[in-house]
Amino acid sequence: MKKIIALLMALLMVGAVLAACGKTEEKKSDDKTAATEAVATADSATADSVASVADLEKVQKAGKLIVGITDFKPMDYQENGKWIGFDADMATKFAESLGVTVEFVEIDWDNKVLELNGGSVDCVWNGMTLTPEVTSAMSCSNAYLNNAQVVVVKKDVADKYGDAESCKTLSFAVESGSAGQEQAQTYGFKFTEVKDQATALMEVSSGTCDAAIIDSLMASAMVGEGTGYEQLTYTVALNSEEYGVGFRQGSDLTAKCNEFFATAKADGTLKATAEQYKVQTALIDG
Amino acid sequence: MDGFFQQFPIVFHALNVGFLQTLKLFAVTLLGAIPLGLIISFGSMSKFKPLSMVVRFIVWIVRGTPLMLQLLIIFYFPGLVFGQQLWGGGEGGRFFASAIAFIINYACYFSEIFRGGIQGVPHGQQEAGQVLGLSKSQIFFKITLLQMIKRIVPPMANEIITLVKDTSLARIIALQEVIWAGQAFLKGSEGISGAIWPLFFTGVYYLAFSGILTLLFGWVEKKLSYFKA
Numbered sequence: 001m002k003k004i005i006a007l008l009m010a011l012l013m014v015g016a017v018l019a020a021c022g023k024t025e026e027k028k029s030d031d032k033t034a035a036t037e038a039v040a041t042a043d044s045a046t047a048d049s050v051a052s053v054a055d056l057e058k059v060q061k062a063g064k065l066i067v068g069i070t071d072f073k074p075m076d077y078q079e080n081g082k083w084i085g086f087d088a089d090m091a092t093k094f095a096e097s098l099g100v101t102v103e104f105v106e107i108d109w110d111n112k113v114l115e116l117n118g119g120s121v122d123c124v125w126n127g128m129t130l131t132p133e134v135t136s137a138m139s140c141s142n143a144y145l146n147n148a149q150v151v152v153v154k155k156d157v158a159d160k161y162g163d164a165e166s167c168k169t170l171s172f173a174v175e176s177g178s179a180g181q182e183q184a185q186t187y188g189f190k191f192t193e194v195k196d197q198a199t200a201l202m203e204v205s206s207g208t209c210d211a212a213i214i215d216s217l218m219a220s221a222m223v224g225e226g227t228g229y230e231q232l233t234y235t236v237a238l239n240s241e242e243y244g245v246g247f248r249q250g251s252d253l254t255a256k257c258n259e260f261f262a263t264a265k266a267d268g269t270l271k272a273t274a275e276q277y278k279v280q281t282a283l284i285d286g
Numbered sequence: 287m288d289g290f291f292q293q294f295p296i297v298f299h300a301l302n303v304g305f306l307q308t309l310k311l312f313a314v315t316l317l318g319a320i321p322l323g324l325i326i327s328f329g330s331m332s333k334f335k336p337l338s339m340v341v342r343f344i345v346w347i348v349r350g351t352p353l354m355l356q357l358l359i360i361f362y363f364p365g366l367v368f369g370q371q372l373w374g375g376g377e378g379g380r381f382f383a384s385a386i387a388f389i390i391n392y393a394c395y396f397s398e399i400f401r402g403g404i405q406g407v408p409h410g411q412q413e414a415g416q417v418l419g420l421s422k423s424q425i426f427f428k429i430t431l432l433q434m435i436k437r438i439v440p441p442m443a444n445e446i447i448t449l450v451k452d453t454s455l456a457r458i459i460a461l462q463e464v465i466w467a468g469q470a471f472l473k474g475s476e477g478i479s480g481a482i483w484p485l486f487f488t489g490v491y492y493l494a495f496s497g498i499l500t501l502l503f504g505w506v507e508k509k510l511s512y513f514k515a
Binding site: 066068070071072073077078079103105106107108111114115117118119120121122196197198199201202205206221222227228229 | 358361362363364365366369370371373374375376377379380457458459460462466469470472473474475476478479480481482
């Protein structure tokens with residue numbers, strides 16, 4: 001009996017620790033202020049909030065910015081063993097502006113918040129849609145690219161599904177936790193959650209689902225003539241949305257990143273890089 | 287890039303790189319888990335009750351929770367709770383964390399096999415050693431361990447072949463082993479996207495490697511059949 005009580009106590013303690021973490025995270029979300037204030041709070045705060053707020057210092061001390069990505073053309077992809085793409089190039093330039101080198105690490109996208117809060121990556125920079133879920137779980141930069149969620153169907157039936165209403169009869173595959181899933185829920189579609197957008201496309205091409213909802217930038221790169229999915233096409237755009245870069249809650253790097261984007265826009269690097277990867281039409285003006 | 291024959295060299299290379307990571311994790315796990323497993327088996331057989339109880343408690347936790355969960359906890363927990371990332375976010379750090387999780391997990395399974403093997407050697411064997419005037423350590427190494435190794439080959443072969451396939455779990459913390467490498471072509475990598483066959487093709491690697499292991503263990507078993515016990 002004693003042992004059982006001891007075990008329950010131990011479990012309770014673990015629970016309490018986790019709950020405490022959750023709370024500090026919430027508090028941190030509303031202070032997106034600069035390093036000066038971060039240092040002031042650091043004195044009174046616990047060890048973990050020091051690490052998660054003074055990121056600039058951490059990154060500069062380590063001499064490298066660790067960027068969490070996935071293989072996602074045209075944002076981040078490999079050529080001759082080197083990561084390139086619109087996001088990869090911009091991340092490299094951002095790291096240069098901080099005076100550090102960049103290190104790209106492929107992560108499991110489902111675990112991006114864990115990766116950030118656990119400190120194994122410093123930011124996630126991979127065509128991330130700024131949903132309410134994303135912005136409440138991490139500190140996000142200003143949006144830098146426009147995107148939309150589009151419906152992907154087989155080419156031979158595409159003209160039957162020209163608007164959202166006609167898609168209601170289809171069965172959808174969506175990436176679990178993605179912006180596409182949100183749209184499916186908003187429109188009341190029947191959907192199956194799959195691991196990633198690529199799996200969603202596979203479901204459509206193999207016929208296990210009628211349609212998928214994925215990012216328009218990804219759809220333009222992966223679906224249609226000259227791609228791996230020639231028999232598929234995309235029809236309806238369900239919404240419009242924006243891409244941003246994610247940092248840890250309360251990180252002082254977010255402000256740095258916004259400064260960086262402003263400079264890159266002013267001196268034309270942003271536009272030039274976008275043109276290099278053919279995403280210039282999606283750039284956010286102003 | 288449509289044709290299978292154009293895709294094959296690229297995919298083959300990527301899968302080889304991934305499988306090398308699988309093999310590395312496999313080898314490091316075995317090297318770490320066998321000695322640690324032996325130590326744990328001594329702990330669980332200890333006559334000092336508190337020690338054996340603690341060890342059995344740990345074995346219960348490790349065997350009673352999914353390895354995937356253990357990987358997640360070992361990799362993310364230190365950074366989340368103590369604000370100190372132990373492993374580093376790079377590929378090396380991910381490999382190191384996976385290796386630690388696999389070693390602990392497999393050591394616990396191995397320890398039970400070892401315990402069964404050691405306790406399965408008839409007590410009379412040790413008595414015979416005492417009669418011959420051997421010391422305690424001589425009895426263990428020259429009599430018990432020798433006979434235990436022979437007994438544990440089939441169950442160990444079982445666990446080790448399971449280990450080959452379990453290495454794929456490390457992809458949960460983004461260790462880029464062979465399944466990860468195969469899946470990359472689904473989403474698009476190196477100019478190939480929407481290719482499903484690389485993922486299925488990874489099965490060939492596992493099959494071939496476990497085939498080699500099966501032959502190896504068959505040979506070891508034959509070699510060790512020196513006492514007709």
